[in-house]
Amino acid sequence: MTTKQPRLADVAKAAGVSTATASMALNDTGGRRIGAETRERVRAAAAELGYRPNTVARGLRTRRTQMLGFVGDDVATTPFAGQMIRGAHDAAREAGYLLLMVDTMGEPDETAEAIGALQERQIDGILLATMYHQVLKVPEVIGSTPCVLLDSRTPDGSASSVVPDERGGTLGALVELSAAGHRRIGHVTTVEQVEARHIRLATWREHVASYGVDPDGLLAEGPAAMSSGGYEAAMRLLRAPDRPTAIFCFNDRMAVGVYRAAAELGLSIPDDLSVVSYDDQELIAPELIPGLTSTALPHYEMGRWATEELLRRLDDPEAAPVQHLMPCPVSRRDSVAPPR
């Protein structure tokens, strides 16, 4: 029994009014022209028939589709992607929008393609999301489509964007250590030349120097993709004559390697060595023993903010772009103790 979807005309007929009146009654539009009694009658008829507006037809008329494009550069393999999408999704839904998702696998050509495909569908705006913090130019093809960058920013601030406050987050982690009394704080960083590396490294350098400690000799690097990078780097640091009493890791995966190195050298965490890290990854930080104190990347919040900003810009396309820094909260666990 597949009944035909009712159209607005059906509702109007059932309520004994014109489609114009029905439309206005349902949308609360047209000022105070619709009588309260009429509105009720229309509403009742719509509910009775199980009417759902056809947003394609509406979109053709209003040039608004209530859809936002979400262009991600690697939705699948990045564990953070979910939170970012979810933040964007929630904010969108609350405002009556839905997300059209495209994954570009990081290929620039794909990005242009994706933007085109979204524009064909008349999305109201686009979220351009990257899976790690970077600086990039908005593709030309975006044209006048409203757009907000998620986890990246433009060199010139020409588009609204939100990125994590890496500096603040790094300081948050370091303060966990210095508040416990550590001064010789080592840093295990990644070899990849990414924004996050530069900011975390510079902030760490500044922080230890502020205690009169020389950062050189307390720094080691390795590839961040697997824990072995952290292991090797930590080994170098911990076997040095004047080893650090604490280590700040570029990320949780490297911290896994640091834990392994410490264990191998007979150093107990946190008694012989304190460790803090970045990312606060769900499957890692709380699973390590002892639990790893780590600064979280606020993916959910960034997703939300970007969407809310995009929605704002839909109403006011001329508003000045804003560059937002999202705070990175520290998840405190059991990997920090005073030095002995």
Next chain:
Amino acid sequence: MTTKQPRLADVAKAAGVSTATASMALNDTGGRRIGAETRERVRAAAAELGYRPNTVARGLRTRRTQMLGFVGDDVATTPFAGQMIRGAHDAAREAGYLLLMVDTMGEPDETAEAIGALQERQIDGILLATMYHQVLKVPEVIGSTPCVLLDSRTPDGSASSVVPDERGGTLGALVELSAAGHRRIGHVTTVEQVEARHIRLATWREHVASYGVDPDGLLAEGPAAMSSGGYEAAMRLLRAPDRPTAIFCFNDRMAVGVYRAAAELGLSIPDDLSVVSYDDQELIAPELIPGLTSTALPHYEMGRWATEELLRRLDDPEAAPVQHLMPCPVSRRDSVAPPR
């Protein structure tokens, strides 16, 4: 300099033809009525103007939007979600479709809401995805919208669906052990009463029994969410008088606990104890030392299959629903050796 988007009429005018001809020329439709020369002229004009069809207008006319709804029950927090989405996304894109995503956070009311929101947007079909294998009924509100279940199935086979071949995957893992010579194979399972538990447990029971080994006494269970569940269960198994020479774990997280238990008891993996597991989670199985042999859940492939099946059903809505079992391949690593 925001130039107005060109419409089909502009292309037609530029090419000196009617909009009907332009439409057919661009879409290769209307049989052999369009002259090759005309088609070229239209194509050139379109390219020249940078014409992109307005798919909203087209959708209103054709009642096809080239969009698929993807309803997930927890996109954000599940590490597998990405692969499933990506599989669906790739298959959709290849066919010229885009995915409209909604996350229901597992709430049934949200699911009905989501389906409604998607139907309003006239999506051509819906993928109903769950983040773990389960049996459920398709919500009434789906009506006549074509629909395929992803990682779940209906009790009555009334809708097409794809789920992992848990039985085959379990056997694959167990054969790794028995081929190495193991007979006393223990099983660490989850307390949660999910499909996966039942199938893996039953298959294991059958397998060890086929070697004349009594499964009872080789089974232990615990919560699967954290590794401690696996730790406790393994402890019980490994401290027993006649301990197993190998353990098959419900999933990788529990395997982490099994590794810890073995280490604590001074048992080396794989020499004193072989371990195999399920899920092949990216951040766990290859990161453990030694690398964990684990059966993978084919999320990408399931996402693809479901989408391709949905696309098939769009062309032929009357086709009989099909229940697909997707094979689960084993990722062989270093956690298995012959018993000594």
Next chain:
DNA sequence: TTGAAAGCGCTAACAG
């Protein structure tokens, strides 16, 4: 306070 009618941009049936 309401109805009639135009039209969003496209495709498809019907003429020519």
Next chain:
DNA sequence: CTGTTAGCGCTTTCAA
């Protein structure tokens, strides 16, 4: 082989 015309279902003037 091509043009004319009539809508798809909705919103929004313009009249009444």
